[in-house]
Amino acid sequence: MDKKEITEEAIRVSDVSQHIALLIIGSGAAGMSAAVAARRAAERSGKDCSITLLERNARPGTKIRISGGGKCNVTHRGTPAELLDKGYLRPNEKRFLKAAFYSFTNTDLLDLLRSRGVETEEMSDGKVFPLSGDASSIVVAFEELLRESSVRQLFSCRIRSVEPQGKKFLVTTAGASFTADVVIVATGGVSWSRTGTTGDGLAIARALGHSIKDVSAALAPLYTVKPPPALLPGVALRSVALVATAGGRSVERRGDLLFTHRGFSGPAALSLSRDIGELFTLFGSVSLFVDLFPEQSVPELEEQLLLHARKNGAQMVRKFLQSCPIAPCRGAFALAAHGTIPSALLPFIMRQATLENDVTWSGLVREKRQSLLAVLKRFPLGNVREVPLDQGEVTAGGVTLAEVNPKTMQSRIVPKLFLCGELLDYAGEIGGFNLHAAFSTGWLAGTHAIDS
Numbered sequence: 478m479d480k481k482e483i484t485e486e487a488i489r490v491s492d493v494s495q496h497i498a499l500l501i502i503g504s505g506a507a508g509m510s511a512a513v514a515a516r517r518a519a520e521r522s523g524k525d526c527s528i529t530l531l532e533r534n535a536r537p538g539t540k541i542r543i544s545g546g547g548k549c550n551v552t553h554r555g556t557p558a559e560l561l562d563k564g565y566l567r568p569n570e571k572r573f574l575k576a577a578f579y580s581f582t583n584t585d586l587l588d589l590l591r592s593r594g595v596e597t598e599e600m601s602d603g604k605v606f607p608l609s610g611d612a613s614s615i616v617v618a619f620e621e622l623l624r625e626s627s628v629r630q631l632f633s634c635r636i637r638s639v640e641p642q643g644k645k646f647l648v649t650t651a652g653a654s655f656t657a658d659v660v661i662v663a664t665g666g667v668s669w670s671r672t673g674t675t676g677d678g679l680a681i682a683r684a685l686g687h688s689i690k691d692v693s694a695a696l697a698p699l700y701t702v703k704p705p706p707a708l709l710p711g712v713a714l715r716s717v718a719l720v721a722t723a724g725g726r727s728v729e730r731r732g733d734l735l736f737t738h739r740g741f742s743g744p745a746a747l748s749l750s751r752d753i754g755e756l757f758t759l760f761g762s763v764s765l766f767v768d769l770f771p772e773q774s775v776p777e778l779e780e781q782l783l784l785h786a787r788k789n790g791a792q793m794v795r796k797f798l799q800s801c802p803i804a805p806c807r808g809a810f811a812l813a814a815h816g817t818i819p820s821a822l823l824p825f826i827m828r829q830a831t832l833e834n835d836v837t838w839s840g841l842v843r844e845k846r847q848s849l850l851a852v853l854k855r856f857p858l859g860n861v862r863e864v865p866l867d868q869g870e871v872t873a874g875g876v877t878l879a880e881v882n883p884k885t886m887q888s889r890i891v892p893k894l895f896l897c898g899e900l901l902d903y904a905g906e907i908g909g910f911n912l913h914a915a916f917s918t919g920w921l922a923g924t925h926a927i928d929s
């Protein structure tokens with residue numbers, strides 16, 4: 478920490494009384510939500526308690542502001558059960574988040590935002606964004622809610638440690654220390670560390686006796702050993718299946734895939750990145766393939782190609798592929814196509830299948846047809862070099878879920894310690910599920926912290 482930061486911190490911390498009833502660390506989605514919920518719970522039970530929210534950055538909600546490309550996909554349409562099903566692929570995470578998603582639903586969140594003048598709109602795919610298209614409107618709404626809830630906010634204040642001291646906690650920053658009856662840790666994950674998420678909360682939780690599941694990237698781009706050829710970065714494949722294999726295991730995700738300068742991104746790559754990262758850690762090498770026709774099995778696709786070949790013997794295979802819809806909703810050759818094989822990819826498909834550029838259907842011998850089929854169903858994309866942790870939109874791993882009560886977010890190890898948000902060992906899919914989890918686990922923590 479540099480001198481300037483120490484000075485700023487000392488000045489601000491000196492304003493705070495040395496004892497706080499509820500201290501919340503981290504002013505992101507989970508921390509802000511916890512603070513508002515705590516005040517409401519305190520009012521309901523007639524308690525007059527001091528609530529302080531500490532943030533190491535100079536302002537709240539840094540990650541919310543950059544979420545969804547600055548537009549903030551704040552939650553998702555549907556019932557809590559639908560959100561859990563769509564947003565969380567791992568059963569233990571689904572189970573853990575259930576109480577939080579039912580206690581503070583997307584409707585609760587949207588009502589809260591609307592009460593501060595933030596209208597939202599639902600996209601056809603279920604994602605919900607602020608109507609203004611501006612992520613900072615969500616932060617402004619929470620800032621108002623915090624002011625209204627008499628939550629004391631302290632910025633440029635980085636917590637170094639939390640230690641139990643009798644029935645209280647001793648909380649230390651670089652410049653000061655104070656005590657608190659109840660502490661909520663909402664310090665987020667470890668990716669996008671420039672937003673303030675460097676894993677301090679994990680170190681704090683570990684020092685307090687919690688076990689931490691190793692962190693890894695989720696919703697991250699994939700970097701390959703050999704970057705895609707110069708013509709491909711920027712090319713998108715629609716509704717394909719990305720397949721990753723290592724050590725005899727195989728994982729797959731459907732969706733759009735984007736070639737980048739370093740490897741791959743787009744929904745299919747982001748969604749599969751967590752599994753790929755785990756395979757990479759286990760086996761040290763992961764191979765990537767794309768199935769350009771995920772709706773058809775190899776025999777089905779072969780049958781369709783044969784049918785087409787019989788009727789269009791004079792057509793060049795290359796021309797066919799160029800106009801051929803890939804992965805459409807009603808079969809490979811339906812008119813309502815989702816997309817075509819991009820022209821930039823064609824030479825690579827032809828080369829990989831060892832086809833002459835001008836080969837026609839009637840000139841395509843069986844062996845070459847098999848080779849084309851194999852390439853269309855399993856086009857090699859190279860080997861993974863890295864799933865960069867800092868580039869992950871979320872962090873997988875974190876405080877072990879079994880050590881936190883999912884109905885309250887209270888630690889099962891340290892009484893009166895609550896943990897919420899991305900700090901915990903869950904990671905959702907793209908679609909507003911991660912912010913929703915942060916808001917709802919934060920809400921649950923704040924509500925129960927008051928009664929603890």
Ligand SMILES: Cc1cc2nc3c(=O)[nH]c(=O)nc-3n(C[C@H](O)[C@H](O)[C@H](O)COP(=O)(O)OP(=O)(O)OC[C@H]3O[C@@H](n4cnc5c(N)ncnc54)[C@H](O)[C@@H]3O)c2cc1C
Nearest residue numbers: 503505506507533544545550636665673677898899909912
């Ligand atoms: C580029 C990007 C885009 C994203 N887009 C979306 C999206 O559109 N929809 C979606 O659902 N999710 C999105 N996410 C994920 C989502 O933003 C996070 O999952 C969510 O913000 C996590 O909330 P949190 O409160 O747990 O943690 P954070 O929002 O990370 O908040 C933690 C806070 O704690 C503070 N802190 C850390 N250590 C200390 C300390 N020692 N002392 C004091 N303060 C500390 C940090 O500075 C930070 O402000 C995106 C993430 C990224 C990086």
